[in-house]
Amino acid sequence: AQTVTQSQPEMSVQEAETVTLSCTYDTSENNYYLFWYKQPPSRQMILVIRQEAYKQQNATENRFSVNFQKAAKSFSLKISDSQLGDTAMYFCAFMKLLPPTQGGSEKLVFGKGTKLTVNP
């Protein structure tokens, strides 16, 4: 079974600085996707960034970028120029595609999350 580990339960960063959230995962799959989701106090899940496992190039979305190390099964999130609105829980997630014999759908497995606080 796939597992996702986020080793930092809580982190804090000063506004305008850079912070990196770590995530490791365990899988025997070769084709999968990785995601970072943000859950602010409103509890609405928001997709931050996504990465295909077969792509070596790291994904980037404005201030958010990832460091994807497939061999090490590591998928860290870097937030540059942190803003107060970045304060939230951040969940790393692994998605695998299920074969038709298992429903043919996909399954998201989430890590336990990292609570990020951006201080003014």
Added chain:
Amino acid sequence: GAVVSQHPSWVICKSGTSVKIECRSLDFQATTMFWYRQFPKQSLMLMATSNEGSKATYEQGVEKDKFLINHASLTLSTLTVTSAHPEDSSFYICSARDPPLGPSPSSYEQYFGPGTRLTVT
């Protein structure tokens, strides 16, 4: 962007009663919807996957007779918690996606609803 709504956003029910939670995709047709459960300060755990017009696929350990899922249309899935007990109190989140158009992860993006807080007294 794709919007998913949930109703109600918060519900309180008495032990032994049943409560229904609705999940709607507002601007797209969702062939597949997912139901998650989130305990306080914890992660999301997938409960079941529902495909329109077919039976839901439940994750191991989830009682299908207790958590009834119906996906009767391409825009609506419902989760009914039957004979609720205090231990069922939790935050329930649904997500939905439209049919994948290709192999890229954007084809499998799940759009999340705002969640429903269930309190069983």
